[in-house]
Amino acid sequence: GEEQYCENGFTGTYNGPVFGGENTYGGYSQTIVVKESFVLQIRHAADDLARVAPLLCAGITTYSPLRHWRVGPGTTVGIVGLGGLGHMGVKIAHALGATVVLFTTSPGKIADGRRLGADEVCVSTDDAQMAAYANRVDFILDTVAVPHDLDAYLSLLKRDGTLALVGAPAAPHPAGNVFNLILKRRRIAGSLIGGIRETQEMLDFCAEHRIVSDIEVIPIDYINVAYDRMLNSDVKYRFVIDMASLRDA
Structure with a gap:
């Protein structure tokens, strides 16, 4: 239940190598296949999804x-x-x-x-x-x-x-x-992120207490500007990419 501390390492999913293996892809895909045990349930309202993402x-x-x-x-x-x-x-x-x-x-x-x-x-x-x-x-x-x-x-x-x-x-x-x-x-x-069990616990807790992240939604073609702004602490408090803009691009 604490996969992030696995002594054999974990699979990085931010377009990162799998601890010496091949690079991982799919982070911005419209569809993805995953193991059921790594699926999380989000109980927030649908219009909160962008603000839930940074959770x-x-x-x-x-x-x-x-x-x-x-x-x-x-x-x-x-x-x-x-x-x-x-x-x-x-x-x-x-x-x-x-x-x-x-x-x-x-x-x-x-x-x-x-x-x-x-x-x-x-x-x-x-x-x-x-x-x-x-x-x-x-x-x-x-x-x-x-x-x-x-x-x-x-x-x-x-x-x-x-x-x-x-x-x-x-x-x-x-x-x-x-x-x-x-x-x-x-x-x-x-402390390092959290395992699937605790991440689900966190999502449920945040849904119960109506906690979401403060965000600014951006299109994908703004990503380099957003990165520079992030380096200058010019964001309150997370950028979230509008996935529809990937399709439009």
């Missing part, structure tokens, strides 16, 4: 660690970054009943963070705001995909707190201070 990546990537570390009522959860992953983390943590604190470098995202479900928003470049959360947070989900100082967030955790990384930077994070870990028995952990 199969950003949704499960944030849902899995939030569930694994038992986030819920009575816990204070920090979400680092308000992008494609972070905005789903805020929504799901809020629906799980946690007190949600968004940590962002962008003061311009304060209002959006609250709209999406954050109870509090901390501008992480403000030392005084960060210091106010020292030793107060039970669990932090770090969604940022560029190298940054993890010590700043470790110091916010209570004893036995966990900092879980789901953002995947191209270069390593700076080396941290070991005393930030050992003095409070804190942990740095990681």
